[in-house]
Amino acid sequence: MALKSKSVYVCSACGHETSKWFGQCPACQEWNTMEEEVRAVETGTQKKNRAISYENRASVQKLSEISANTEHRFDTGLRELNRVLGGGIVPGSLVLMGGEPGIGKSTLLLQTALRLAGRRLLYVSGEESERQIKLRADRIPRHTTDILLLCETRLEKVFDHVREVRPDILVVDSIQTMALETVEASPGSVTQIRECAALLLKFAKESGVPVLLVGHITKEGAIAGPKVLEHIVDTVLQFEGDRHNMYRILRSIKNRFGSTAELGIYEMRGDGLRPVDNPSELLLTQGNEPLSGVAIAAAIEGIRPFLIETQALVSTAAYGTPQRSATGFDLRRLNMLLAVLEKRVGFKLVQKDVFLNIAGGLRVTDPAIDLSVIAAVLSSNVDTAIERGVCMAGEVGLSGEIRPVSRIGQRISEAEKLGFQRILVPEGNLKGLEDRKADIEIVPVARVEHALRQLFG
Ligand code: TYD
Numbered sequence: 448m449a450l451k452s453k454s455v456y457v458c459s460a461c462g463h464e465t466s467k468w469f470g471q472c473p474a475c476q477e478w479n480t481m482e483e484e485v486r487a488v489e490t491g492t493q494k495k496n497r498a499i500s501y502e503n504r505a506s507v508q509k510l511s512e513i514s515a516n517t518e519h520r521f522d523t524g525l526r527e528l529n530r531v532l533g534g535g536i537v538p539g540s541l542v543l544m545g546g547e548p549g550i551g552k553s554t555l556l557l558q559t560a561l562r563l564a565g566r567r568l569l570y571v572s573g574e575e576s577e578r579q580i581k582l583r584a585d586r587i588p589r590h591t592t593d594i595l596l597l598c599e600t601r602l603e604k605v606f607d608h609v610r611e612v613r614p615d616i617l618v619v620d621s622i623q624t625m626a627l628e629t630v631e632a633s634p635g636s637v638t639q640i641r642e643c644a645a646l647l648l649k650f651a652k653e654s655g656v657p658v659l660l661v662g663h664i665t666k667e668g669a670i671a672g673p674k675v676l677e678h679i680v681d682t683v684l685q686f687e688g689d690r691h692n693m694y695r696i697l698r699s700i701k702n703r704f705g706s707t708a709e710l711g712i713y714e715m716r717g718d719g720l721r722p723v724d725n726p727s728e729l730l731l732t733q734g735n736e737p738l739s740g741v742a743i744a745a746a747i748e749g750i751r752p753f754l755i756e757t758q759a760l761v762s763t764a765a766y767g768t769p770q771r772s773a774t775g776f777d778l779r780r781l782n783m784l785l786a787v788l789e790k791r792v793g794f795k796l797v798q799k800d801v802f803l804n805i806a807g808g809l810r811v812t813d814p815a816i817d818l819s820v821i822a823a824v825l826s827s828n829v830d831t832a833i834e835r836g837v838c839m840a841g842e843v844g845l846s847g848e849i850r851p852v853s854r855i856g857q858r859i860s861e862a863e864k865l866g867f868q869r870i871l872v873p874e875g876n877l878k879g880l881e882d883r884k885a886d887i888e889i890v891p892v893a894r895v896e897h898a899l900r901q902l903f904g
């Protein structure tokens with residue numbers, strides 16, 4: 448039976464649908480994002496049939512009677528990936544791995560695939576040819592397993608092969624290249640992405656086969672395609688980092704089966720991605736000369752503490768409006784901290800350009816690095832280096848007070864482990880630390896002024 452069709456307009460940013468075209472999306476107010484899509488219209492009978500098939504699908508069950516051993520996870524063979532996933536891949540889950548082109552998504556998944564001993568994995572690529580994938584695989588050492596490869600962009604065909612080879616795990620690289628022939632929209636359009644993802648989700652849930660999806664990220668940093676894609680999947684992992692930097696960070700930004708505080712750090716090498724075992728060592732600049740404008744923070748991202756270098760450059764503004772820029776740190780928070788420095792410590796920063804950078808291309812959200820940001824800015828401003836072997840942790844409040852931070856013990860231990868001699872900690876964190884025997888001197892500070900006096904005399 449031929450289907451009638453109608454046109455709808457779908458916003459490529461938020462997925463909002465309208466029947467008329469708009470220059471600006473009525474829902475998210477973005478300009479030039481409404482794309483036309485032609486949809487097949489279901490007839491009354493078809494709707495009814497679909498309704499019936501849905502009614503028969505599920506049955507009511509008592510919560511207490513549902514067995515929970517479906518939670519058994521697949522070990523991916525990659526420690527960092529396992530950790531970010533919350534302990535491995537959950538059967539029947541749909542995982543989206545987002546990241547900018549060239550960041551290493553395909554490499555990471557291929558590497559995972561090649562380590563996954565004893566499981567049948569089907570790697571579907573719509574982006575590269577078999578030969579390209581083979582060349583990539585040859586760069587990665589220590590293959591333990593063989594994998595099944597399929598270069599195909601038509602999702603119906605993919606499922607034909609899936610039915611035939613019955614994989615234990617399915618990888619689809621990327622969702623933007625997949626298309627359903629029954630959906631009249633071009634690959635990468637909102638409708639195709641949504642329909643393909645929905646079908647893959649249905650497959651994962653019904654078969655228990657976990658599906659790993661690759662998704663590209665737009666310039667603005669959102670996962671391309673509608674927001675609905677993020678709502679459909681169980682887990683969203685984001686692979687980030689500067690393409691010109693060796694380090695890559697794998698972050699979980701949504702996880703139905705684990706914590707989103709997890710973080711994996713990789714180094715991109717000539718022979719694939721290597722997990723970084725001791726992030727602190729890589730985030731600290733090697734060198735003996737202490738430099739002005741550098742302060743070391745004892746930070747925690749995910750569940751791991753590490754020491755990280757905050758670098759600041761303060762210089763007299765050449766033009767009227769001073770510039771403020773921050774890499775790896777929230778710019779509004781930097782402006783707030785600069786205002787605290789002006790108001791509470793009396794430093795005149797109005798005519799100064801301030802640049803802040805977190806070493807290693809890392810983006811840090813831990814408020815405990817506030818104190819090191821302030822210290823780095825001041826150190827650059829007075830052109831005096833902070834003594835070697837000193838690090839700090841503390842959130843800075845609007846009135847210049849240093850507020851307690853989480854898990855201070857872990858931060859101190861990490862600093863101690865790396866051979867630091869002194870750590871500045873919030874006074875409010877001292878409780879419980881009194882009888883701690885440490886090889887590191889713990890200096891409590893209550894206000895920004897105290898901390899700066901400790902550092903610069
Ligand atoms: P790729 O994994 O294809 O990224 P994505 O799938 O996210 O677009 O690209 C990884 C980049 O890393 C590519 O520019 C080549 C480089 N690379 C290495 O440096 N070492 C390697 O071993 C491999 C396989 C790739």
Ligand code: MG
Pocket residue numbers: 552553554574620
């Ligand atoms: Mg790729």
